[in-house]
Amino acid sequence: MIVIGASLRRRTAALSAAALLGLGLSFAGASPASAAGVGYVRLAHLSPDTPAVDVYLSSVSGSMATQKFDAVGYGVVSKYLPLAPGTYAVAMRTKGAAADSPPVLSTQATVVEGKAYTVAGVGKFTDLGLRVIPDDLALPEQGKAKVRVVQASVKEPVLDVSIAGGAKVAGGVQFASTTDYQLVDPGKWTLRLTPPSVTTAATTVTAPLQAGSVYSLIVLDGKNGLTAQLRTDATSNGVPAGGVDTGAGGTAADPDRTGLWLTFGSAALLVVLASAGLLVLRRRHRVPTQL
Amino acid sequence: MVRSAGRVVRHRTPRRRTLTLVACVLALAAPVFTGAATLVGRRIDIDAGESTWIVPHRIDLDLPGESGQDTPPTRLRIASLGVDTGLESLQVDPKGELQSPKVYDEAGWFAAGTVPGDPGPAVLAGHVDSRTGPAVFYKLHELKPGDRVEVQRAGAWLTFKVTAREHYEKARFPSAKVYGPTPLPELRLITCGGEFDTARHSYRENVVVYAVLS
Numbered sequence: 030m031i032v033i034g035a036s037l038r039r040r041t042a043a044l045s046a047a048a049l050l051g052l053g054l055s056f057a058g059a060s061p062a063s064a065a066g067v068g069y070v071r072l073a074h075l076s077p078d079t080p081a082v083d084v085y086l087s088s089v090s091g092s093m094a095t096q097k098f099d100a101v102g103y104g105v106v107s108k109y110l111p112l113a114p115g116t117y118a119v120a121m122r123t124k125g126a127a128a129d130s131p132p133v134l135s136t137q138a139t140v141v142e143g144k145a146y147t148v149a150g151v152g153k154f155t156d157l158g159l160r161v162i163p164d165d166l167a168l169p170e171q172g173k174a175k176v177r178v179v180q181a182s183v184k185e186p187v188l189d190v191s192i193a194g195g196a197k198v199a200g201g202v203q204f205a206s207t208t209d210y211q212l213v214d215p216g217k218w219t220l221r222l223t224p225p226s227v228t229t230a231a232t233t234v235t236a237p238l239q240a241g242s243v244y245s246l247i248v249l250d251g252k253n254g255l256t257a258q259l260r261t262d263a264t265s266n267g268v269p270a271g272g273v274d275t276g277a278g279g280t281a282a283d284p285d286r287t288g289l290w291l292t293f294g295s296a297a298l299l300v301v302l303a304s305a306g307l308l309v310l311r312r313r314h315r316v317p318t319q320l
Numbered sequence: 321m322v323r324s325a326g327r328v329v330r331h332r333t334p335r336r337r338t339l340t341l342v343a344c345v346l347a348l349a350a351p352v353f354t355g356a357a358t359l360v361g362r363r364i365d366i367d368a369g370e371s372t373w374i375v376p377h378r379i380d381l382d383l384p385g386e387s388g389q390d391t392p393p394t395r396l397r398i399a400s401l402g403v404d405t406g407l408e409s410l411q412v413d414p415k416g417e418l419q420s421p422k423v424y425d426e427a428g429w430f431a432a433g434t435v436p437g438d439p440g441p442a443v444l445a446g447h448v449d450s451r452t453g454p455a456v457f458y459k460l461h462e463l464k465p466g467d468r469v470e471v472q473r474a475g476a477w478l479t480f481k482v483t484a485r486e487h488y489e490k491a492r493f494p495s496a497k498v499y500g501p502t503p504l505p506e507l508r509l510i511t512c513g514g515e516f517d518t519a520r521h522s523y524r525e526n527v528v529v530y531a532v533l534s
Contacts (some may be wrong), residue, residue, distance in 0.1 A: 038332070051352060055331050066363075066483050066484035066530060067483045067484070069472045069504070070501050071503075081460060081471075101383055108503075108504075109503040109504055111483065111532045123468070129456065130346075142484075143497070145503055164503075166500065166501050166502065166503065167496070167500065167501075168496040168500035168501060169377075180478045221345065228336070230329070230377070232377040232378070232379065232520075233377070233378050233379070234378075234379045234380075235378070235380050235381065236380075236381040237353075237381075241501060242501060244499050251377075254377050254381070255377060255378075256379060257379050257381060259381040261439065261503075262501075262503060263500075263501030263502050263503045264434070264438075264439045264440040264502065264503075265433075265434070265440050265441060265499060265500055265501040265502070266432070266433045266434045266440050267412075267430070267432045267433045267499075267502070268495055268496070268499040269412050269416060269417060269418035269424050269430065269443070269495065269499060270412075270415060270416035270417050270495060271417055271490060271493045271495060272418075272488065272490040272493040272510065272526035273417070273418045273511075273512075273526060274420050274490075274512070274522045274523075275420045275421075275445055275446060275448055275455075275510065275511045275512045275523075275526075276447055276448040276449050276455070276512035276516070276522070276523045277424070277449060277451040277455075277521070278451065278516045278518070278521065278523070279449040279451045279452045279453050279454075280448070280449040280454055280458065281448050281449070281515075281516030281523075290358075293406055293521060295524075300503060
């Protein structure tokens with residue numbers, strides 16, 4: 030009995046594997062040659078005492094011509110660049126330095142499809158580093174906006190962040206770090222940035238936020254105290270429910286359309302395999318009752 | 321003397337009252353990439369007891385990169401497929417589903433959503449076929465990464481580059497991925513694909529082409 034059971038189990042396993050293979054084929058048929066899409070990278074200079082730099086972005090695999098951003102100064106955040114998934118090298122050189130001169134700093138960033146990154150020069154000039162900060166483009170809950178704080182002030186290297194008259198967002202946010210994204214109600218949003226010293230005044234920042242969008246609020250050293258910039262990381266404007274009915278079937282029988290026959294073929298294969306699997310399962314169930 | 325986010329000023333002659341002064345607007349020069357921060361006002365609290373002036377900062381930020389124009393798109397051109405069509409505006413029905421264009425030979429855009437050329441995913445939909453034959457997006461599934469898609473808006477043509485093409489079962493359509501936030505001006509071109517469900521009078525899949533403003 031045990032032996033029979035085991036052998037049946039093996040056959041069932043083999044058949045399930047075959048069924049899974051069929052399923053895989055079916056998916057392949059349903060999505061012929063779906064492309065890889067893009068990820069997004071932007072560059073930021075968040076080091077207050079570091080002079081302007083030239084930033085170079087190049088693909089490690091050489092699939093893209095090197096892009097150069099001239100004289101990027103403190104507080105500058107570039108637009109996002111859409112990039113094919115892969116690994117990219119980011120190098121910072123002193124403004125005007127030759128493109129083949131050794132960079133002051135360099136790092137690598139791996140770009141995944143649909144994901145976004147901010148590659149930022151952070152820290153003070155003496156311990157300057159490049160950090161790859163992941164940005165979150167995911168759709169906020171319905172009717173909400175998403176915002177985080179990027180702390181890039183040296184004058185106030187530690188800040189408590191709270192919503193004015195409301196919840197604490199994050200305590201003790203260190204220079205060169207970010208808070209998590211917060212889900213907030215859209216509209217005029219007021220944030221309090223409080224240094225730990227009781228004799229130092231808080232700074233309040235108000236920003237208009239829209240539902241469905243994702244923001245980074247960048248806190249920087251200003252001429253007097255702090256200043257801030259609001260970046261829209263990503264925007265959406267209304268999300269319809271599901272797909273669209275866009276066809277009346279007049280060409281449904283046309284084999285030329287969207288790899289249809291492959292889908293039919295693998296679906297048929299799946300049905301055959303699934304019924305075979307079901308048959309084995311039934312027989313297996315019957316075995317103990319016979320004994 | 322304490323270092324401050326605002327400014328802490330030692331006051332030589334202590335006063336016994338609290339004063340609030342609002343200084344005039346102090347506009348900082350907008351940085352090149354804007355998202356301009358404007359220092360709107362400075363509240364100056366004079367607290368005599370501690371003989372310091374604490375100067376809290378108030379910073380009002382504008383929404384970055386707003387064009388302020390809602391000029392609708394007028395035409396869609398996909399040279400590699402021979403598509404050159406006007407665009408009707410599409411709405412969502414009471415269930416929130418996007419309605420298809422009324423005319424089989426014309427594409428439409430989701431008018432309550434992103435305007436093509438503005439940041440975000442602008443949604444354009446077109447029929448794959450009519451009851452009798454091919455419609456405007458019959459060949460949409462042939463688009464491949466790198467192909468150009470052009471949208472006319474305010475008399476100018478905006479060029480988008482195809483980055484991906486996906487096929488989704490309507491029953492499992494990833495709305496958050498297709499319509500979710502994007503950092504750049506993008507397009508989502510949608511039509512039908514897969515098997516035709518004669519009972520529901522509808523194709524089982526959607527073909528979605530992703531494109532980014534180049």
